[in-house]
Amino acid sequence: MARAAVLAGLSAYLPPRVVPNAHFADLRLSDEWISTRTGISERRWVQGQSTSDISVEAGAEALKSYGSDDIDLVILATQSPDHFAPSSAPAVASRLGLGGVPAFDLAAACSGFLYGLATASSLIRTGQAERILFIAAETASLYLNPKDRNTAPIFADGAGAVVLRAGEDDEPGSLGGFDLGSDGDLAHLVLVPGGGSRARADGWALDDRAHLVMQGRELFVNAVTRMSESSTKVLEEAGWKPDEVDLVVGHQANRRILEAVGHELGIEPERMYINIDHTGNTVAATIPIALTEAVREGALRPGHRVLLTAFGAGATWGSTLLRWPEISLA
Template identity: 55%
Template sequence: MTRAAVVQGLGAMVPPGIVTNAMLAERLDTSDEWIRTRTGIAQRHMVEPGVATSDLAVVAGERALKAAGTDRVDLVVLATTTPDHPCPATAPSVAARLGLAGVASYDVSAVCTGFIYGLYAGAGAIAAGLADSALVIGAETYSSILNPEDRTTSVIFGDGAGAVVLRAGGADEPGALLGFDLGSDGSLADLIMIPAGGSRQRTPVEPADAYFTMNGKQVFRHAVERMEGAARSVLAKTGWRADDVDCFVGHQANIRILRTVALQLGLPEDRLAVNLDRVGNTSAASIPLALADAARDGVLKPGDRVVLTAFGGGVTWGATGLIWPDISVF
């Protein structure tokens, strides 16, 4: 039997604070209708001052471990664009707070594709026999890097975290990750960027350089192309046709991106998992949060064929597939 990584448990959390479109319209040149029409987002969750990415990651990790019925893993991978500090990585702190001190742990920075990259890392370690289990977390506090005066980004992003526990198993088991397609194109790095704060530009030349920036039109085009392409590659690796997919979980960036990708794949809209209306774009947390909501809402059921795909800064993209297992979700 081929050794594979199998999804054993899923946990998710969003902070209690809700920011509605109407609340944003009070301080920005926008409206609820403008935001909904262009993004599909009605509200997003944001942390209170003093709450960091690790705080969200720990809760999501605790819930995933509880759902999996375990308190130990061999590896912790944290996908985030918003680490607690530029140095050190946030994953070791999260692991220690989860009672996993001494376990290998590291951050993955692939922006909105981060969770897929994290699954790839965890699955690779398990398939190679380097680990028997892994906790993969996507966690973000995007409210910490957004320019509050920029309506092009402030209306899109939210905070949250989601996590899965992977265990070693067989490729023929429900929950086994059945193949990956990952890629990147650094020539497009400026499409999604925080210009200042790194070794290239330590100090902001302009105040806006310290904040997250995005070229929305170009991101839309490349996101559709790359998410569709990655999904098709995974379909080829699994031997599925598009008609075989019961639940398509794309990165929750924009409802128009999701619908366009589904249309080009030939998938009916009712097979899309969508929760961005409630949580916005949560970057690396997007896919596990969407999985959790889809499972709770009955959109995602045991035995369903599932394709996950995302596009993010770098630029990066990726996809994977699995048959959804009968697991707990917390």
């Protein structure tokens, strides 16, 4: 059998501060208006925490889930690092007691988890690593303009992490083929024009160029199209039919986007896992957070065929498949 990357540990972390839709009443946005258009009722925002702080929380739990801290490499997918330089991953690895292992950041916005899985899988398949801790973490709230009705209610904070180990490609948890893509002509859809998360967490003054801006309608259309096309491609390459997929865990950007993707794929709503109602859009972290919650709820069980798909700023997108393994959550 061919060497493969196998999912062997999983965790999620959400900051303790809960921000309900009522928080946005001053923007003349009602709970009904927000929930109807986005599917979000509440979200979590950090207070005094940076991206590396919540990365350590998720990473520690993933190592407990795996049952070992014998790790060769750490990857951190984030669009909101502590600093523009240096990378946050080495600091996270150090705080987790992982010594001098190689560590680096990866930035692919809401597609970061798929890009990171593909990168980690390649490193394991080619023998460059045996065990990788891969964390996706974001403090998106620190990049928001609190007066922007288009973005303030949507984006949120959180972290998720997985441990991948070397194994064989017929094992449960073995990552299948990947489809990745990008289109730089769509960079204007989601953009922070100009300022990392540590400065923002410490209350440094920022101008309007440091806030996230979004073109919602155009983003919606492109997200549905690209996620559907990418998902179809990996399904066809694996020889899976849509009705053979037990659960689709997509990037949690908007409930209506996920429902539209399910419609395009011919997959019933009950097989589209959605948890955005209480998490909001945590950018790169949405999928590992959703996977963790799906396991805890019993919606995701060993042997299930799972489709992962995402679309994000850049624009970037990606998809992959796996059969769900036995995983013990910490």
